[in-house]
Amino acid sequence: MGVYRDIIVADGYTVIPKFFNNEEVYKLQELNYNTEPEKGHHKELGWQAENVYPREQYQHYWSQQCKEETIWIQEKLHPIISDMLLETYKWFAVDFHVANPGSDYIHAHIDSPYQFRPWHDLTDLLAVQCLIAVDEFSFDNGGTAILPGSHKEHYPLTEIGSKKLNDKLVEDGYIFSAPQGSILIYHPRSLHSTIPNFTTRPRTALLMLAVRPDIYQGLLGYHQAPKKKPCMWKKEDSCTRWPICVCKRTKDERTWNSAGQGNIK
Ligand SMILES: O=C(O)CCC(=O)C(=O)O
């Protein structure tokens, strides 16, 4: 009991190569094929949170949620996640993140719940993020970079996605390069990012966030922030980060989101 938990608490992440067999990987690929984009950076139009376009038109995108379609994965992960979160947890979000060929997106960030202010300074393990390699992951195709030990650091929200942190992550980070069906499980406080995809094929991750039940409702409020209105600072200083504007000047704290959604380079 607590073996996996100890690893995540000490190291911040762990990799399980080929956790899913070929048949299961095929099921994952099929689900990806049948799951539409929800939001992402369109190659020509920039960040798109409302309109949906054919998947190949995005630099990278997040898909619709697919919690119900992934019960079989949740069951397979259960022994590990229940060990990490001390038995009780809830799946908060399940979606694909696809980096298309030519994507140069890098955004060093931390994940929910720590990306939002109420949880930002806490280091307790409140959630775990699973990133499943639906395709083979490599240095060339955008395999995720993660900075060892960073779950114990405190990065100001204003520095998230900055050149300084992006460079540090690329220079010192571990690159999750692994065969399809492998899984990277990490402390969501770890600094990480997709890296550019230099290949001719999309690179697909299935992201699954499990959270402690006591933070579920509170976190939901932050994820249900209104999507449509432009960043209130857009006029003043051309902030292009809506809906995630991480700047400390945001009046409505609910718009804080460091995951790089809306961050148009
Ligand atoms: O797809 C990846 O490599 C990471 C995605 C990610 O970090 C996120 O969506 O928060």
Ligand SMILES: [Fe+2]
């Ligand atoms: Fe992330």
